[in-house]
Amino acid sequence: MRITIVGCGVIGSKLAIAADAMDDVKRIYLVDIKKGKAEALEKKLNKAIVVNSVEEELYHCDLVIEAASQEAAREIMSKSVGRGVDIMVMSVGALVDDEFRDLMFERARNNGCRIYIPSGAVCGTDGLRAAHVDELESVELITTKGPKSLAHIAFFEEKGIDVDKIEEKTIVYTGTAREAVALFPKNVNVAATVSLLGIGFDKTVVKVVLDPKAKSNHHELRLKGAFGEMACNTFNVPSPDNPKTSHLASLSAISALKRIVRNEWIGI
Ligand SMILES: NC(=O)c1ccc[n+]([C@@H]2O[C@H](COP(=O)([O-])OP(=O)(O)OC[C@H]3O[C@@H](n4cnc5c(N)ncnc54)[C@H](O)[C@@H]3O)[C@@H](O)[C@H]2O)c1
Numbered sequence: 001m002r003i004t005i006v007g008c009g010v011i012g013s014k015l016a017i018a019a020d021a022m023d024d025v026k027r028i029y030l031v032d033i034k035k036g037k038a039e040a041l042e043k044k045l046n047k048a049i050v051v052n053s054v055e056e057e058l059y060h061c062d063l064v065i066e067a068a069s070q071e072a073a074r075e076i077m078s079k080s081v082g083r084g085v086d087i088m089v090m091s092v093g094a095l096v097d098d099e100f101r102d103l104m105f106e107r108a109r110n111n112g113c114r115i116y117i118p119s120g121a122v123c124g125t126d127g128l129r130a131a132h133v134d135e136l137e138s139v140e141l142i143t144t145k146g147p148k149s150l151a152h153i154a155f156f157e158e159k160g161i162d163v164d165k166i167e168e169k170t171i172v173y174t175g176t177a178r179e180a181v182a183l184f185p186k187n188v189n190v191a192a193t194v195s196l197l198g199i200g201f202d203k204t205v206v207k208v209v210l211d212p213k214a215k216s217n218h219h220e221l222r223l224k225g226a227f228g229e230m231a232c233n234t235f236n237v238p239s240p241d242n243p244k245t246s247h248l249a250s251l252s253a254i255s256a257l258k259r260i261v262r263n264e265w266i267g268i
Pocket of ligand 1: 006007008009010011012031032033034037067068069070071072090091092118119120121122189190193242244245246249
């Protein structure tokens with residue numbers, strides 16, 4: 001298998017190092033808008049080549065992996081899916097736009113390729129996927145963050161909430177996932193993944209909790225439905241190189257690639 005990794009930051013680098021050790025991965029093409037980043041990563045790998053753009057090797061590539069930004073995801077998804085090449089998307093926020101998402105999934109179906117979206121920084125997506133087959137009464141995502149992660153958010157400034165003055169664990173926002181992804185862009189990927197798998201952006205409820213003592217992000221996914229009830233907690237460890245990205249997000253990308261490469265679908 002030949003893969004192209006777009007974005008050689010935290011997730012892209014960890015994924016490239018893991019892919020380099022996979023026997024079934026024969027070639028890794030690396031793309032980054034900061035060329036120095038791709039070149040530095042290439043030096044650590046045996047199977048990698050830096051390319052200028054995803055198009056350069058698209059005809060020789062079996063899977064494109066986006067680990068860059070929402071903007072990059074939109075552009076690369078259109079190109080890969082347009083040419084019938086499988087794509088794994090980490091910047092899931094790119095799929096919040098209903099029209100764009102429908103177009104991409106329709107094109108992928110017509111062109112016989114797949115769009116893979118790893119579970120990312122949240123656990124419990126397996127249960128959500130299965131539960132959604134029958135009636136699902138409610139899906140709630142409760143995200144707890146420290147004041148630093150919630151600083152400079154226009155919503156709080158407009159409401160006159162000073163996040164540094166909150167002394168106790170407090171629910172500072174409750175609303176739909178659609179509204180939450182617009183108000184809290186840093187939380188977009190997890191809320192988008194949960195919404196896409198379950199009851200959608202307008203029915204999924206997002207709560208944001210500010211905990212002055214929180215050192216990292218905590219996501220609680222709560223479901224109620226015909227299957228029963230589920231509550232799944234993820235206490236994330238931030239990546240040392242980019243505290244905004246939970247370490248689990250990189251691991252989920254690596255585990256997704258392993259499944260694709262080995263064609264093993266346990267616990268799907
Ligand atoms: N699905 C999830 O749960 C989840 C969790 C964490 C992060 N993410 C998302 O994954 C993406 C990557 O995260 P990260 O922590 O590795 O980020 P990062 O900032 O460490 O790395 C991103 C890299 O992409 C490069 N880049 C940006 N735009 C590009 C473009 N148009 N073309 C090529 N390269 C480009 C940057 O130069 C950088 O090297 C982000 O969009 C982030 O929001 C998703």
